[in-house]
Amino acid sequence: MSRVPVFILSGFLGSGKTTLLKRMLLASHKKGLKPAILMNELGSTDTDGQIISEGSNDILEKLLDGCICCSKKNEVVSCIENLLIQNPDVVFIELTGVANPEEVVDSITEPQLIDKLYVEKIITILDSENILEYNSILAADKVIVETNRRQIEVADMLVMNKIDLITSSKKEKIEKMIKKHNGSSPIYYTSYSDIDVDSLYVNLKPVKRKTMMIRIGKEKAVHHHHHHNQNSSFSRINTISIPIKQVTSTKVIEKFLKKWQPNLLRAKGYVPIKDQTLLMQSVIKRTTWEATNYEGDYYLVLIGINLDEANIKREWEQCLVVK
Numbered sequence: 032m033s034r035v036p037v038f039i040l041s042g043f044l045g046s047g048k049t050t051l052l053k054r055m056l057l058a059s060h061k062k063g064l065k066p067a068i069l070m071n072e073l074g075s076t077d078t079d080g081q082i083i084s085e086g087s088n089d090i091l092e093k094l095l096d097g098c099i100c101c102s103k104k105n106e107v108v109s110c111i112e113n114l115l116i117q118n119p120d121v122v123f124i125e126l127t128g129v130a131n132p133e134e135v136v137d138s139i140t141e142p143q144l145i146d147k148l149y150v151e152k153i154i155t156i157l158d159s160e161n162i163l164e165y166n167s168i169l170a171a172d173k174v175i176v177e178t179n180r181r182q183i184e185v186a187d188m189l190v191m192n193k194i195d196l197i198t199s200s201k202k203e204k205i206e207k208m209i210k211k212h213n214g215s216s217p218i219y220y221t222s223y224s225d226i227d228v229d230s231l232y233v234n235l236k237p238v239k240r241k242t243m244m245i246r247i248g249k250e251k252a253v254h255h256h257h258h259h260n261q262n263s264s265f266s267r268i269n270t271i272s273i274p275i276k277q278v279t280s281t282k283v284i285e286k287f288l289k290k291w292q293p294n295l296l297r298a299k300g301y302v303p304i305k306d307q308t309l310l311m312q313s314v315i316k317r318t319t320w321e322a323t324n325y326e327g328d329y330y331l332v333l334i335g336i337n338l339d340e341a342n343i344k345r346e347w348e349q350c351l352v353v354k
């Protein structure tokens with residue numbers, strides 16, 4: 032039996048992983064390949080899974096409410112086994128922004144899976160607009176800084192995304208930083224993760240377990256033991272989910288999000304605005320809105336550094352009263 036190629040999509044919060052995944056899924060469909068997806072999210076709500084499954088019947092497994100590399104290895108393995116039951120031609124694993132790809136490679140090379148799958152590529156997507164600032168924003172969180180660095184070091188391919196938002200001098204600075212950590216893997220420059228996806232499907236062939244382990248420096252790698260807090264989050268980064276019970280406005284939400292800067296790194300959710308439902312996406316200070324066919328419960332998810340859940344929820348209630 033030939034082994035199924037796996038693409039691992041890594042990269043910090045909001046860098047463009049789901050945007051790339053959507054492109055890869057489209058390309059898979061065009062080529063007649065049957066894709067299977069393992070999505071991992073920090074919170075218990077599943078915005079990315081929703082975005083990906085909108086209008087498609089792809090094979091999808093979700094690992095919610097925790098970082099994949101903190102989940103029990105057998106949980107990850109059984110999710111992948113569930114995907115494989117349906118005989119996909121290619122598997123995509125989208126990690127949370129704070130996951131170390133090495134830990135997932137570790138799961139894929141468990142005895143139950145090693146003969147069935149192989150890692151085709153670890154792709155790390157970088158948010159060019161914010162990546163240089165992250166080093167100072169996250170400076171106090173050594174685990175995250177180290178994870179971000181490992182995401183670059185172990186990547187087979189680096190995607191410098193959001194180049195529409197940066198100057199050429201910033202681009203050079205980022206390149207320099209990338210090359211310091213990974214001088215050998217190619218860098219792709221993209222807007223909206225628009226890489227030549229077709230070229231990724233050429234030369235798919237199994238690699239031997241030993242080779243793979245050496246490539247990612249497995250023998251040397253330090254295994255992180257992430258510390259979960261009561262939000263099942265990671266390190267100092269936590270996730271807060273706020274159910275939205277009434278129609279609101281983009282202005283109210285944007286003002287509310289602004290209150291939690293600079294600790295707020297990422298926010299997303301489905302929100303009732305006037306007579307429609309909008310998908311809200313926010314990365315650092317940039318918030319975008321788009322129409323959606325979503326029909327589930329409305330909510331906002333905030334991901335940030337030591338966010339104070341009680342305070343944030345209280346303030347949200349206040350926002351609604353004051354409106």
Ligand SMILES: Nc1nc2c(ncn2[C@@H]2O[C@H](COP(=O)(O)OP(=O)(O)OP(=O)(O)O)[C@@H](O)[C@H]2O)c(=O)[nH]1
Pocket residue numbers: 042043044045046047048049050051079127128192193194195196221222223224297312313314319
């Ligand atoms: N301006 C601009 N926005 C982008 C680009 N790529 C992605 N975005 C936007 O950035 C936001 C985050 O993109 P996602 O693809 O959801 O990022 P992600 O890495 O999957 O995010 P998480 O899974 O939450 O960590 C969305 O609003 C995207 O539309 C880009 O190249 N330029």
